[in-house]
Amino acid sequence: MADTLRQGSPAKRAAIARAALDVFVREGYARASVDAIAVAAGVSKRTIYDYYGDKERLFLSAIRETMAAQEAAFHELLDRTLGEVTDLEAALTAFGRAFASEMARSAERAAVMRLMIAEAAHFPDLVRAAPEDRPVQRALADRLAELTEQGLLDAPDPLEAAEFLGLLLTGRVNHRSWYGAAPLDDTEIDRLVAGGVWVFLRAYGR
Amino acid sequence: MADTLRQGSPAKRAAIARAALDVFVREGYARASVDAIAVAAGVSKRTIYDYYGDKERLFLSAIRETMAAQEAAFHELLDRTLGEVTDLEAALTAFGRAFASEMARSAERAAVMRLMIAEAAHFPDLVRAAPEDRPVQRALADRLAELTEQGLLDAPDPLEAAEFLGLLLTGRVNHRSWYGAAPLDDTEIDRLVAGGVWVFLRAYGR
DNA sequence: GCGACACTACACCGTGCAGTGTAGATACAG
DNA sequence: CTGTATCTACACTGCACGGTGTAGTGTCGC
8 A cells, every 4th residue: 555665775775776777788678577677686576666666767766876876987987097197198098998898898888878778769857867978078078178288188178079089989889889789809999999099189189 | 371471562561661660760679569560551460470470570671671771872972962072171061961960850860770779689680780881881981082092181091980980970969869869959960060070170181 | 572664475467469360352363 | 253362350369567465474673
């Protein structure tokens, strides 16, 4: 009779969301069954409904929680590879390599993108939130602005430059791997990243 | 009892494929029902099964037939906008604008991409065929090679340059519009294309 | 010990859908 | 006229899945 959701434990809630994301990513929204998610989470189906109410809210929660985690990981990556730069090309290559191989292999990031693209038309609010983009690209843009001030770069519009950098580094990787559905090997990724860095530096280098 | 498919008329076969593509693009593979396709095609469900055997083969046929048509349209576009070039930037902008707005608005091309990305993991042979890419990019590369010979461009690796050009022109459009799920308006598209042309010319211009 | 909560196991309902079987209508070739 | 192919309308099967209801078990705090 309770029409409110269960409080429950954060750990179990996270375990369900985690399992849900795995299954959704593997199967797509429509094919994914709540029973399969329950098994993957080691939890009864009833518990899932007590926690999340219905499949749709489960889906949205799983996506949103993952996006938040990925955003944190991105900031960490940004600091690590573009924190203090002496050799710009090497730094961008390191950044791109880490970024792109996370994209093309861990399946995590690219797969979530793939899932969101697939379901964009059916979950408009997911698109409207425009996650993944703004805060992440803003942080990268700030970094590029600093590099411009240091005289290492010539990016008068850092936000646009950040957009292009992201595109140049991951665009071909995502395209070729079908957003992680057909994984690439490391040497291929390196080659694609190096090309992207080259184009970026021609466009925005000093 | 006939375990062979029906011969039938090419027109009706095409009408079914057309309706199927519309419904698949709108709903995604799993959500799309054969009944809905039958209604959209103005045909009985039984006829669809007589023509195509099952949902999977219908899906693959619909995609493949569309890809072929799109490839032809692309070649036509290429000739029209990059046939004889005097002002390189203007020509690339015209090409990009036509290409990208077809992408972001007609829903046709981008939507098929979206559908393929969504289903890539479930239809491996669709991915393996790697359509959309090779012949189209090859044609663009040939054109860029000619422009290089004319001294208008500096693209020693025309195939890679073609890949980047496609990426720079359509990448941001596709990303922002979620492959057509959230259409963009014309001024936005123009802006994105112009930026892409600018980067491309910085990288590959004389 | 007792009540409140968390959770499982399981049966159950309704529905939507892929795919089949078939009877009958139309049309066309010989 | 007769056989063959195309097509529709429609009924029907089997199944998978979203979601619910419930009885029973374990676990706390008091």
